[in-house]
Amino acid sequence: MGTPWRLILASGAAALAASSWGSPGPLAVVAGAVEPVPAPFVDIQGTRLTGADDAGRKQWELQAASVQIDRERNTLTLADVTGWLYRGGARQLQLHAPRATYQSQTGTVELAGGVTASAPDGRRIIAERVRWTGAHLTAAGGIVLTQPGMTVRADQMSGDVAFDWVTFEGHVAITFTPQ
Secondary structure, eight states: OHHHHHHHHHHHHHHHHHHHHTSOHHHHHHHHHTSOOOOOSOOOOSEEEEEEOTTOOEEEEEEEEEEEEETTTTEEEEEEEEEEEEETTEEEEEEEEEEEEEETTTTEEEEEEEEEEEOTTSOEEEEEEEEEETTEEEEEEEEEEEETTEEEEEEEEEEETTOSSEEEESSOEEEEOOO
């Protein structure tokens, strides 16, 4: 109980000394420090979300600059997103997008706003939107898939996360380039 009184007495003595020198002194600083500062309702930093299957195997991982939570729709909305899709515990596809949503009831991840994706073997995809549910990936809007020796353009694409099978639809154009 002696410590609070010593703090008050020390602050009072410092204020008295400062007033004799013509400065506001540390008492004004202490008084300013106790003003209440409004805090945000939820402050999430270092956003890293990971999804796993029923056996606990990692299926996807997302990191974002910010996240918003919509409890009514069971949805997370993320901004400035980087992530990975996994199969069998191995990374299959790295993703980047300006925004993403995760629907917790369905386990669906949707990326939008100009998505880029790259596989470890060098294949790359550009699309306006990408949706991932379980092991199935769909993309829409200005699809461009590039891989050594070939570029495919289409309106839509679907397949698995490892690109073992891929289907293109709508205005499909394939360009072969010599290697």
